[in-house]
Amino acid sequence: MKNTLPHLFRGLTAAVVLAVTALGARASVTMQLDRSDIGADESAELTISASGNGSSSIRPPSVPGLQFTPVSQSSQIEIINGNASSTSSVIYEVTAQNPGTYTIPSPDPAAAKLTLRVRSGSGAGSSSQAAVASGVPSTPATSVSPALPAPAVSGANSGTPVMAANGAAFLRIQMPKRDLYVGENVPVEIQVGLRSGMAATLNGLPSLSADAFTLNKLTTKPEQTQELINGEPYTILTWHSMLAAVKPGEFTLSVQTPVTVQVRTKGRMPGNMGDMFNDPFFQGFFGGVTQKELSLSNEPSVVKVLPLPTSGQPANFSGAVGNFTATSEVSPLKGAVGDPLTLRLKISGAGAFDRVDSSMLSSVDGWKTYRASGKFVPADSVGYRGEKDFEQAVVPQRPGHQTVPSLSFSFFNPETQKYEVLETPPIAIEIEPGSGTVTSTAAPAQSTPVATPAPATNGLRPDMTETGVAISTLRPLYFQPGFLIGQSALALSFIGAGAWLRRNNRQFNDPAWQKGRQELQAVNSFLAQMDSAATQQDAATFFFAARQALQHTLASKWKMSPGAITLAEIDSRLNGANENIRQIFALADELAYSGGAAIDADFSAWKQTVHQLIKETKTV
Amino acid sequence: MNPSQRFNLPFFILLGLIAFSTLVLGASLAGLHVGSGGPAYSAPVLFNQANADAQAGKTGAAILNYERARLLAPADPDITTNLNWVREHAGLSTTPATWLDRATSWASPNTMALLGWMGLVLIGACILAAQSLPRFRTCFRLAACAGIILLALALLNATVTWQKCREAVVVAKETSALISPVTKAETSFKLRSGEMVAVTGHYNDFALVQNSAGHTGWVVQSDITSLIPQ
Numbered sequence: 001m002k003n004t005l006p007h008l009f010r011g012l013t014a015a016v017v018l019a020v021t022a023l024g025a026r027a028s029v030t031m032q033l034d035r036s037d038i039g040a041d042e043s044a045e046l047t048i049s050a051s052g053n054g055s056s057s058i059r060p061p062s063v064p065g066l067q068f069t070p071v072s073q074s075s076q077i078e079i080i081n082g083n084a085s086s087t088s089s090v091i092y093e094v095t096a097q098n099p100g101t102y103t104i105p106s107p108d109p110a111a112a113k114l115t116l117r118v119r120s121g122s123g124a125g126s127s128s129q130a131a132v133a134s135g136v137p138s139t140p141a142t143s144v145s146p147a148l149p150a151p152a153v154s155g156a157n158s159g160t161p162v163m164a165a166n167g168a169a170f171l172r173i174q175m176p177k178r179d180l181y182v183g184e185n186v187p188v189e190i191q192v193g194l195r196s197g198m199a200a201t202l203n204g205l206p207s208l209s210a211d212a213f214t215l216n217k218l219t220t221k222p223e224q225t226q227e228l229i230n231g232e233p234y235t236i237l238t239w240h241s242m243l244a245a246v247k248p249g250e251f252t253l254s255v256q257t258p259v260t261v262q263v264r265t266k267g268r269m270p271g272n273m274g275d276m277f278n279d280p281f282f283q284g285f286f287g288g289v290t291q292k293e294l295s296l297s298n299e300p301s302v303v304k305v306l307p308l309p310t311s312g313q314p315a316n317f318s319g320a321v322g323n324f325t326a327t328s329e330v331s332p333l334k335g336a337v338g339d340p341l342t343l344r345l346k347i348s349g350a351g352a353f354d355r356v357d358s359s360m361l362s363s364v365d366g367w368k369t370y371r372a373s374g375k376f377v378p379a380d381s382v383g384y385r386g387e388k389d390f391e392q393a394v395v396p397q398r399p400g401h402q403t404v405p406s407l408s409f410s411f412f413n414p415e416t417q418k419y420e421v422l423e424t425p426p427i428a429i430e431i432e433p434g435s436g437t438v439t440s441t442a443a444p445a446q447s448t449p450v451a452t453p454a455p456a457t458n459g460l461r462p463d464m465t466e467t468g469v470a471i472s473t474l475r476p477l478y479f480q481p482g483f484l485i486g487q488s489a490l491a492l493s494f495i496g497a498g499a500w501l502r503r504n505n506r507q508f509n510d511p512a513w514q515k516g517r518q519e520l521q522a523v524n525s526f527l528a529q530m531d532s533a534a535t536q537q538d539a540a541t542f543f544f545a546a547r548q549a550l551q552h553t554l555a556s557k558w559k560m561s562p563g564a565i566t567l568a569e570i571d572s573r574l575n576g577a578n579e580n581i582r583q584i585f586a587l588a589d590e591l592a593y594s595g596g597a598a599i600d601a602d603f604s605a606w607k608q609t610v611h612q613l614i615k616e617t618k619t620v
Numbered sequence: 621m622n623p624s625q626r627f628n629l630p631f632f633i634l635l636g637l638i639a640f641s642t643l644v645l646g647a648s649l650a651g652l653h654v655g656s657g658g659p660a661y662s663a664p665v666l667f668n669q670a671n672a673d674a675q676a677g678k679t680g681a682a683i684l685n686y687e688r689a690r691l692l693a694p695a696d697p698d699i700t701t702n703l704n705w706v707r708e709h710a711g712l713s714t715t716p717a718t719w720l721d722r723a724t725s726w727a728s729p730n731t732m733a734l735l736g737w738m739g740l741v742l743i744g745a746c747i748l749a750a751q752s753l754p755r756f757r758t759c760f761r762l763a764a765c766a767g768i769i770l771l772a773l774a775l776l777n778a779t780v781t782w783q784k785c786r787e788a789v790v791v792a793k794e795t796s797a798l799i800s801p802v803t804k805a806e807t808s809f810k811l812r813s814g815e816m817v818a819v820t821g822h823y824n825d826f827a828l829v830q831n832s833a834g835h836t837g838w839v840v841q842s843d844i845t846s847l848i849p850q
Binding site: 207211214215216217218244246247459460461462463464465466467468469470471472473474475476477478479480482483485486487489490491493494497498501502505 | 633634637640641643644645647648649651652653659660661662663664665667668669671672674675676688691692693698701702705706709728729730732733734736737740741743744747748751752774777778781782785847848849
């Protein structure tokens with residue numbers, strides 16, 4: 001009972017197919033492999049379709065070494081004007097016992113044989129479960145263009161496809177070079193490959209995963225082509241864009257885009273029902289499809305970005321990087337004084353046209369000039385190639401044989417790695433005398449002012465070519481603790497030094513302070529003299545210097561002249577309180593009157609006493 | 621103290637202070653040097669990045685990078701033009717620059733900080749020199765006035781820049797400002813990508829912001845990016 005229901009359904013379907021096909025007289029059989037290259041542990045799907053009236057029953061081919069297991073089958077019956085026709089298809093899972101190349105003969109002798117290559121081990125090839133794409137239009141395998149070589153992976157591109165979802169999809173980027181200059185635009189192609197016959201949906205445009213590059217003018221609608229990669233048909237979606245580097249250095253270039261692929265699964269149902277619906281017939285009938293969100297990305301590759309050389313940069317270099325040619329013309333070649341002529345400069349080539357700019361003529365003797373206007377005509381979808389025309393109205397001021405001076409345009413050529421300056425030849429013009437006055441000439445309508453540099457077509461000013469000085473933080477110096485503390489300390493030091501100097505100056509200009517300072521210097525001088533005399537055991541000089549030192553100290557204290565400090569004055573002021581001072585004065589007088597007779601004095605003790613007295617006097 | 625002593629002392633003090641200040645400045649400038657693997661900011665690179673963001677439709681990131689580029693090169697007309705263009709196309713209002721902005725934004729904050737340093741040194745040098753050489757006091761006073769002007773400009777610029785330290789740009793496509801810092805809180809108002817807000821507080825993963833209309837609310841921190849990274 002367990003296997004009854006699946007067999008019943010299968011038998012019923014087969015009976016219908018047999019009954020219908022019996023009506024037909026002639027059948028045609030086609031055969032198709034979903035891939036021609038598999039790993040030893042993988043399987044391919046072989047679809048055998050029989051169509052036409054009376055198509056015969058489908059049988060699997062017999063190939064030694066290959067095993068054909070039926071996975072699903074379907075049939076369609078059409079009755080037109082009483083003639084019945086049927087189409088039946090059976091899908092077989094093909095597995096190989098050994099690696100090698102197998103040839104699968106078609107039941108129809110007229111049809112071509114199929115070849116299946118079985119590699120040893122598993123490869124990036126494919127799985128019988130993953131399938132891509134019909135979110136984007138897909139083309140049946142039979143209508144695929146002749147086999148193309150695998151995606152070109154030359155030295156100058158990073159186009160190595162990294163397969164995702166078991167080979168269902170990949171992304172690659174193709175660019176002509178890996179060494180760029182800052183400001184240089186390089187055309188790139190970003191390609192997303194989706195295996196034909198599978199369902200996938202793109203969830204966004206390709207984007208860069210690093211901030212060192214920018215993708216400019218990315219086409220919103222991708223081109224769609226077919227390509228055979230390793231024998232598998234793929235739908236290739238190609239976006240065109242221009243890649244520009246924003247700063248010098250070595251950076252990893254990686255592009256990614258989000259996709260959702262529909263993956264067929266072999267889910268198992270629990271219990272008896274599970275056994276029934278796990279039958280390949282029902283798997284194919286009910287689909288068993290789940291959606292899987294992926295982020296496709298290319299093989300990251302390193303791109304070297306060089307800064308523009310600073311040496312040899314022309315003065316009128318406006319940042320144009322590329323390869324350009326320039327021509328100029330004037331129309332008409334004959335005119336009258338005061339009549340406006342149109343001077344045109346055409347710059348064509350390939351590169352960063354955003355930065356192609358010319359101020360044309362400024363002030364030229366004998367000509368009145370107006371501001372130039374520029375217009376860019378792209379020659380490709382991303383504006384990498386094209387022509388930029390500048391027009392300027394010029395008005396002759398003098399009659400006779402005149403010459404429009406040459407125009408100059410400079411750019412950096414990444415191929416020659418040099419700055420190049422283009423000079424157009426001067427143009428001779430014959431000018432006849434005019435009737436009107438020159439100054440009254442009205443400005444021509446086309447002389448619209450153009451700001452420099454000219455705005456890009458989308459309203460944004462173009463990228464800058466110079467990289468500027470990079471700093472490690474956006475936090476200004478003001479708010480960095482080291483700078484703040486240092487400058488605060490500096491300010492406080494200046495304030496302190498200023499205050500100290502001001503105080504010194506005030507004292508220096510104060511007479512009382514000056515007098516006090518002189519007294520102090522005198523006292524110090526006498527004390528030094530006293531010390532010297534003590535060393536020499538010269539009593540007369542010692543006591544004389546000691547008295548002088550005390551006189552100056554007391555005079556400063558009592559606001560008197562040092563000469564007025566006598567023993568009588570000291571007695572009256574100190575009231576006999578200080579005997580040592582009296583003794584010093586007395587000894588000094590005695591030695592002065594005695595002519596410096598030698599006395600037995602303890603100089604060390606007296607020296608200490610004098611110093612002590614002066615110290616006490618100052619303190620008091 | 622004789623006149624030669626009076627001249628020498630402040631002279632050496634002055635030299636010492638200027639040497640000290642120069643050392644501090646040098647150390648601060650060395651801190652701005654870009655280390656290997658660390659972040660690197662330059663006005664042209666930020667401008668180019670903003671252009672790419674604008675072309676990719678990332679309004680918030682574009683405005684953030686333009687604002688950062690303008691912080692480093694406030695006088696660059698290209699940056700201002702593109703910033704205004706992106707704002708207008710995003711339907712965001714462009715606030716006209718105040719007199720304070722115009723007066724102090726002709727140079728980058730770092731340049732203004734250097735000018736402020738020069739002003740400070742000039743003031744200090746003139747004060748000390750005027751004490752020593754009274755004959756040239758008038759000249760020193762004039763030079764000190766120039767220093768005061770430089771210092772005042774730097775301080776004004778620092779005031780304006782200080783406000784920018786609190787500013788952030790909404791980088792999410794749209795975010796809700798909530799009445800409290802919890803996910804299920806009621807929405808107070810909506811903020812669009814590229815809007816500038818002032819961050820006045822933080823709580824867990826939320827930031828308290830104030831928009832140009834003066835309304836305040838809590839937004840998820842990942843929806844905004846500070847103009848000046850902390």
